[in-house]
Amino acid sequence: MSCLVVSSTCSLLPFDSSLTGSTRSSKLGSSLSWQSSFPKFSIDIGSVISSPIVKKDSFIQAAWTRRSRGEAAKRPNKKSWKQRTDMYMRPFLLNVFFSRKFIHAKVMHRPTSKVISVATTNARDIRTNIPSLVDDEACRLIGKLIAERSMEADVYAVSYEPRKGERIEGKLGIVIDTIKEHGIIFVP
Known part of the structure; x- marks a missing residue:
């Protein structure tokens, strides 16, 4: 029945x-x-x-780690829970690129791939007003512009994912610290 x-x-x-x-x-x-x-x-x-x-004390913790090798081998295209939900937990991502001549930074909305704010030293109004386009003062200016433009778009928390082997120091550290000083929260 x-x-x-x-x-x-x-x-x-x-x-x-x-x-x-x-x-x-x-x-x-x-x-x-x-x-x-x-x-x-x-x-x-x-x-x-x-x-x-x-029992009241028996709780099963949610798996927030990568999948085991055996599980990954069975289903190679299936993403783990963290991989599937991370873009919604930390939707705004900061991308910073340093070339020999310029500094580029942008904040993106990960689920929709929409660019929220952009700042670059290659912009016409910036490159004529500062002496060097790649020094520490240019990094501070880019951080300030990204923070202001993100707050105008009602984004107050961003995350930064360093690439493999990348350290947050030097020019990248200056950009991130300047963004933090101007009121943007960094989500780990």
Whole structure:
């Protein structure tokens, strides 16, 4: 015997396959709104925890690490939980690029790949007003501009993911510290 979920009363009734469509609809109610088609459940956790089978101190921690090698070998294209949810937990990402002649920085919205704010020393108004386009003073200016433009776009928290082997020091450290000084929070 199978069960049928009734949306209006949220109770489980035995499902009888001999009921026709008209008889079943008269028993279930004739509401046609889309909200009434979904059952409303209330879960009582107290009864589950107080049962003698489940101990109160036994919690299973969510896996926030990479997948094991065996699991990765079975499904090579399946991403781990962290890989799937990280872009929504830290949606705004700071990208900084240093070339020999210029400094480029931008804040992107990761789920949509939309650029929120951009600052570069190659911009016409900046490159004519500062003596060097790659020194520490240029890094401070880029950090200040990124912070101001991000706050104008209502972005107050960004994250930075260093590349493999990259250290946050030198010119990159100056840019990040300047962004922090101007009111942007860095999410680890």
